[in-house]
Amino acid sequence: MAGIRSKVSEKYQVQIPKGIREELRIERGDRLLFRTRGKTLVVEVEKLPRNPVTNIVGIAKGADLAELRSRAAKKLAKHKLGLK
Amino acid sequence: MRFVDVGVFLCAALEDPKEYFEGCKLLLERLEIKAGKAREKVYTTLLTPAVFYFILENREGLSKEKLTRAILSMRALNITILPLSDGGIMEEAARLAEKKGTDFDDALNALAMRKKGIHEIYALDPHYDRFEWIKRIIPS
Numbered sequence: 001m002a003g004i005r006s007k008v009s010e011k012y013q014v015q016i017p018k019g020i021r022e023e024l025r026i027e028r029g030d031r032l033l034f035r036t037r038g039k040t041l042v043v044e045v046e047k048l049p050r051n052p053v054t055n056i057v058g059i060a061k062g063a064d065l066a067e068l069r070s071r072a073a074k075k076l077a078k079h080k081l082g083l084k
Numbered sequence: 085m086r087f088v089d090v091g092v093f094l095c096a097a098l099e100d101p102k103e104y105f106e107g108c109k110l111l112l113e114r115l116e117i118k119a120g121k122a123r124e125k126v127y128t129t130l131l132t133p134a135v136f137y138f139i140l141e142n143r144e145g146l147s148k149e150k151l152t153r154a155i156l157s158m159r160a161l162n163i164t165i166l167p168l169s170d171g172g173i174m175e176e177a178a179r180l181a182e183k184k185g186t187d188f189d190d191a192l193n194a195l196a197m198r199k200k201g202i203h204e205i206y207a208l209d210p211h212y213d214r215f216e217w218i219k220r221i222i223p224s
Contacts, residue, residue, distance in 0.1 A: 048157075048159055049157045049160050050160075052116060053109070053116055055150075055154050055157040056093060056157050057096045057109050058096075059097045059154055060098045061097075061100075062099075065098070067144075075141075
């Protein structure tokens with residue numbers, strides 16, 4: 001894709017050109033990760049879930065806490081030490 | 085400025101202990117990024133998603149896909165991750181955990197808080213009461 005110019009504002013803000021927004025499906029609320037590679041600016045789009053709380057609440061509901069603890073301990077004893 | 089401990093996320097995910105669940109859920113909802121709304125500054129360290137994942141991947145029937153989504157969702161909340169990379173924090177945390185009788189990860193979090201000047205923590209874990217520079221708040 002040919003480069004598209006965008007001007008840096010007084011507050012150092014930059015508008016993402018429409019074509020790029022559409023191509024990468026960038027939406028309001030998405031985060032951008034800025035990095036430099038030599039003299040090149042690299043911008044990566046972080047697509048994050050829209051309703052984050054619903055992806056956390058209740059996902060492990062009904063778990064037996066004692067069993068969870070026991071499995072975590074077993075995992076420590078096996079995987080972490082390379083045992084089978 | 086406040087810190088949020090992994091217990092809040094675990095309680096929300098497990099819906100257990102029941103008496104803390106609503107408070108933890110409400111806190112997470114407050115931390116959802118909503119444009120134009122005043123937000124409180126909340127911090128944590130990478131230990132939080134690490135411990136969350138380490139514990140919950142042992143839940144039978146909970147897929148890695150759901151866990152990935154949960155971790156990405158943590159990232160989407162209005163929470164800043166504090167670094168643990170400064171030299172000396174590991175040794176200091178080990179000594180502190182020994183002295184206070186806490187877990188190592190609690191001590192690491194407590195030191196990260198002190199370094200950032202944070203004195204309040206959303207946590208269910210009473211071990212945090214042993215650090216004199218920290219006031220524990222149970223989410224409500």
